[in-house]
Amino acid sequence: xxxxxxxxxxxxxxxxxxxxxxxxxxxxxxxxxxxxxxxxxxxxxxxxxxxxxxxxxxxxxxxxxxxxxxxxxxxxxxxxxxxxxxxxxxxxxxxxxxxxxxxxxxxxxxxxxxxxxxxxxxxxxxxxxxxxxxxxxxxxxxxxxxxxxxxxxxxxxxxxxxxxxxxxxxxxxxxxxxxxxxxxxxxxxxxxxxxxxxxxxxxxxxxxxxxxxxxxxxxxxxxxxxxxxxxxxxxxxxxxxxxxxxxxxxxxxxxxxxxxxxxxxxxxxxxxxxxxxxxxxxxxxxxxxxxxxxxxxxxxxxxxxxxxxxxxxxxxxxxxxxxxxxxxxxxxxxxxxxxxxxxxxxxxxxxxxxxxxxxxxxxxxxxxxxxxxxxxxxxxxxxxxxxxxxxxxxxxxxxxxxxxxxxxxxxxxx
Amino acid sequence: xxxxxxxxxxxxxxxxxxxxxxxxxxxxxxxxxxxxxxxxxxxxxxxxxxxxxxxxxxxxxxxxxxxxxxxxxxxxxxxxxxxxxxxxxxxxxxxxxxxxxxxxxxxxxxxxxxxxxxxxxxxxxxxxxxxxxxxxxxxxxxxxxxxxxxxxxxxxxxxxxxxxxxxxxxxxxxxxxxxxxxxxxxxxxxxxxxxxxxxxxxxxxxxxxxxxxxxxxxxxxxxxxxxxxxxxxxxxxxxxxxxxxxxxxxxxxxxxxxxxxxxxxxxxxxxxxxxxxxxxxxxxxxxxxxxxxxxxxxxxxxxxxxxxxxxxxxxxxxxxxxxxxxxxxxxxxxxxxxxxxxxxxxxxxxxxxxxxxxxxxxxxxxxxxxxxxxxxxxxxxxxxxxxxxxxxxxxxxxxxxxxxxxxxxxxxxxxxxxxxx
Numbered sequence: 029x030x031x032x033x034x035x036x037x038x039x040x041x042x043x044x045x046x047x048x049x050x051x052x053x054x055x056x057x058x059x060x061x062x063x064x065x066x067x068x069x070x071x072x073x074x075x076x077x078x079x080x081x082x083x084x085x086x087x088x089x090x091x092x093x094x095x096x097x098x099x100x101x102x103x104x105x106x107x108x109x110x111x112x113x114x115x116x117x118x119x120x121x122x123x124x125x126x127x128x129x130x131x132x133x134x135x136x137x138x139x140x141x142x143x144x145x146x147x148x149x150x151x152x153x154x155x156x157x158x159x160x161x162x163x164x165x166x167x168x169x170x171x172x173x174x175x176x177x178x179x180x181x182x183x184x185x186x187x188x189x190x191x192x193x194x195x196x197x198x199x200x201x202x203x204x205x206x207x208x209x210x211x212x213x214x215x216x217x218x219x220x221x222x223x224x225x226x227x228x229x230x231x232x233x234x235x236x237x238x239x240x241x242x243x244x245x246x247x248x249x250x251x252x253x254x255x256x257x258x259x260x261x262x263x264x265x266x267x268x269x270x271x272x273x274x275x276x277x278x279x280x281x282x283x284x285x286x287x288x289x290x291x292x293x294x295x296x297x298x299x300x301x302x303x304x305x306x307x308x309x310x311x312x313x314x315x316x317x318x319x320x321x322x323x324x325x326x327x328x329x330x331x332x333x334x335x336x337x338x339x340x341x342x343x344x345x346x347x348x349x350x351x352x353x354x355x356x357x358x359x360x361x362x363x364x365x366x367x368x369x370x371x372x373x374x375x376x377x378x379x380x381x382x383x384x385x386x387x388x389x390x391x392x393x394x395x396x397x398x399x400x401x402x403x404x405x406x407x408x409x410x411x412x413x414x415x416x417x418x419x420x421x422x423x424x425x426x427x428x429x430x431x432x433x434x435x436x437x438x439x440x441x442x
Numbered sequence: 443x444x445x446x447x448x449x450x451x452x453x454x455x456x457x458x459x460x461x462x463x464x465x466x467x468x469x470x471x472x473x474x475x476x477x478x479x480x481x482x483x484x485x486x487x488x489x490x491x492x493x494x495x496x497x498x499x500x501x502x503x504x505x506x507x508x509x510x511x512x513x514x515x516x517x518x519x520x521x522x523x524x525x526x527x528x529x530x531x532x533x534x535x536x537x538x539x540x541x542x543x544x545x546x547x548x549x550x551x552x553x554x555x556x557x558x559x560x561x562x563x564x565x566x567x568x569x570x571x572x573x574x575x576x577x578x579x580x581x582x583x584x585x586x587x588x589x590x591x592x593x594x595x596x597x598x599x600x601x602x603x604x605x606x607x608x609x610x611x612x613x614x615x616x617x618x619x620x621x622x623x624x625x626x627x628x629x630x631x632x633x634x635x636x637x638x639x640x641x642x643x644x645x646x647x648x649x650x651x652x653x654x655x656x657x658x659x660x661x662x663x664x665x666x667x668x669x670x671x672x673x674x675x676x677x678x679x680x681x682x683x684x685x686x687x688x689x690x691x692x693x694x695x696x697x698x699x700x701x702x703x704x705x706x707x708x709x710x711x712x713x714x715x716x717x718x719x720x721x722x723x724x725x726x727x728x729x730x731x732x733x734x735x736x737x738x739x740x741x742x743x744x745x746x747x748x749x750x751x752x753x754x755x756x757x758x759x760x761x762x763x764x765x766x767x768x769x770x771x772x773x774x775x776x777x778x779x780x781x782x783x784x785x786x787x788x789x790x791x792x793x794x795x796x797x798x799x800x801x802x803x804x805x806x807x808x809x810x811x812x813x814x815x816x817x818x819x820x821x822x823x824x825x826x827x828x829x830x831x832x833x834x835x836x837x838x839x840x841x842x843x844x845x846x847x848x849x850x851x852x853x854x855x856x857x858x859x860x861x862x863x
Contacts, residue, residue, distance in 0.1 A: 057800065059793075101719040105719070105789075108794075109793070153731075158735075163687040170588075268685075270583065271583060316580070317580035339583060368525070369524035375546070380802075384800045385800075
């Protein structure tokens with residue numbers, strides 16, 4: 029970072045109730061972003077509760093004892109906030125960005141919303157919206173590929189739970205079940221309040237303390253059963269698909285593992301857009317509509333993921349080439365040139381990731397939730413810069429791709 | 443060399459615009475604090491100007507361009523860009539093709555030189571065309587698996603009688619028919635500097651950026667290709683039958699154009715309708731009735747014609763009510779908005795403007811877009827003062843005189859809906 033690096037300041041505090049508050053203050057920014065990062069998601073659900081984290085995320089916007097849903101939406105709009113929330117396997121994140129003068133107001137609103145009223149009438153109404161959302165994804169095979177895919181490799185591990193849940197689990201879910209899930213999981217010690225951009229830290233901290241002091245504490249544990257990935261292949265015919273969709277998963281490294289930068293570089297070499305092993309083997313030959321590889325460092329486990337979309341007539345050939353390329357990678361390793369290019373592109377992404385408070389917020393909040401520490405972009409840049417081919421090749425010694433799982437979602441009647 | 447110049451101020455930054463003698467317009471916004479640079483290169487060659495019978499030609503050309511340029515084959519070219527850490531995307535759109543890149547400032551000269559190779563010295567090897575064609579055909583087929591996109595593609599085709607109704611991916615027939623010779627000839631005709639725009643934003647000084655652009659692109663030659671006029675059908679309804687879990691609903695209403703004196707009043711009224719989660723559509727369709735997960739209205743259009751597009755996705759049993767509420771809310775806008783709604787709409791639009799300033803990529807994109815659609819770059823101050831100048835009386839006069847009525851509509855789902863009396 030040329031000029032902003034010196035201006036950035038990291039702040040952190042733990043409140044008496046256990047809530048962690050962190051900030052990356054940038055006086056030169058034109059806006060500020062802030063949000064709550066809740067360490068809860070589908071992996072913290074039982075089968076009976078499938079989809080409750082995501083449904084609860086919707087219910088948060090339905091208001092509190094002092095605000096109804098309409099008032100919540102209006103208050104965001106009165107600040108001109110750009111805001112939303114998302115739920116995954118491991119995190120539920122509420123975020124927003126505003127002009128600096130609205131930071132106290134946005135902080136007040138999000139803090140209030142973390143204690144939602146969960147009114148039964150809102151619950152029944154929002155259940156319809158969730159069922160609509162599930163129906164939307166059901167019509168898009170590429171979404172179902174990612175919803176179903178991970179469950180195959182992780183076996184019975186809770187990481188395989190779908191964030192969406194199913195029509196049946198959502199229909200059966202009761203308001204009391206959600207209320208008790210909220211009481212367990214939204215304990216202050218399980219949340220991180222993160223802020224980024226142009227803001228007054230002392231004021232924000234005082235305000236957060238006052239706004240959250242009444243939050244009751246609870247034990248929000250997460251279970252970490254051992255992760256033994258399965259290998260194999262499943263073919264699932266899907267009536268709504270006219271194209272074929274593949275996802276391949278292999279064991280990676282966790283979000284806490286220092287080798288996560290190496291894993292990203294390896295995924296880059298295998299399947300980044302425009303120049304990678306799979307690009308030249310599949311895209312350049314016109315065999316697929318798209319292909320990509322990525323590495324997901326999660327809480328205590330990690331996965332390499334490859335996904336591709338193609339004409340069903342090409343499917344067998346694509347699978348053969350995919351397996352051949354992964355074998356070749358494991359046998360011969362990466363080259364120095366490939367790693368150099370991957371590093372150059374990652375370096376550019378890091379610089380552009382620092383442009384807006386909103387993009388900084390995700391990195392800041394999620395990074396802290398996983399590792400319990402702050403990593404400035406300059407440090408990430410150094411880590412990436414230090415990557416060597418032999419370090420990356422060491423990741424391949426365990427032959428992760430030979431033991432992966434292939435999920436095929438194909439046209440046809442089930 | 444330059445025959446048209448101007449300096450516009452945007453907040454702290456300046457945008458300098460200069461048109462080179464070959465017709466290429468270069469715009470630069472300095473962000474001295476930014477260690478990165480982003481550019482958007484826009485060429486007014488898109489599906490609307492694909493030759494008859496070769497629908498999809500632009501799409502094929504855009505893919506084929508990457509198969510080797512200058513002295514480098516496809517792989518060497520990609521590696522040269524990766525050596526400079528260039529993050530890139532490109533695409534063939536309805537009215538224009540675009541090439542976007544972001545990278546560290548130090549590499550500007552080298553990156554522009556590579557993109558000049560790409561556009562001025564493509565190799566277009568014969569044997570690389572068929573894979574590009576195969577990809578495009580798969581892209582076309584995948585439309586079946588994306589019902590919202592499929593619905594909007596059909597709706598646009600229904601709205602426009604001119605080539606603006608085309609699917610930018612092309613048609614199976616056009617994609618299959620194109621020969622290497624056809625495409626090379628077409629490329630010479632349409633991918634020219636006349637009307638092309640190179641917008642740069644980030645850590646680049648104006649003089650240095652202009653010089654680099656001039657060195658890279660000054661030898662580019664070609665005549666302007668004619669852009670077609672948009673022609674519209676009479677508003678009507680279409681239905682696509684598909685065994686989907688959801689019904690897709692799309693509406694298109696005629697809107698005032700970007701040069702209309704009350705253009706900003708129309709943007710504010712759209713914001714009241716669908717600007718945030720407190721807006722009318724979200725409140726009435728989703729929050730009060732739970733009919734949908736997604737509902738919105740947003741401004742759209744092509745050069746010379748603007749419209750308001752609206753969307754909702756819902757299950758078949760909710761579809762009639764959803765369509766009814768959606769259309770009723772849009773048409774009710776003519777009855778006027780409240781002061782509070784106007785205030786929220788204003789702060790929403792102003793905040794979005796400020797945030798756009800923080801990202802070099804957004805700025806490059808908006809500058810290119812402004813130059814393409816309006817022939818000039820609007821300053822932040824200009825947009826802001828235009829927005830602030832719209833008071834309640836003026837806005838309510840505007841919506842009363844310009845009601846949204848008589849839309850084109852499309853539905854996709856298991857059964858046809860009774861649409862709009």
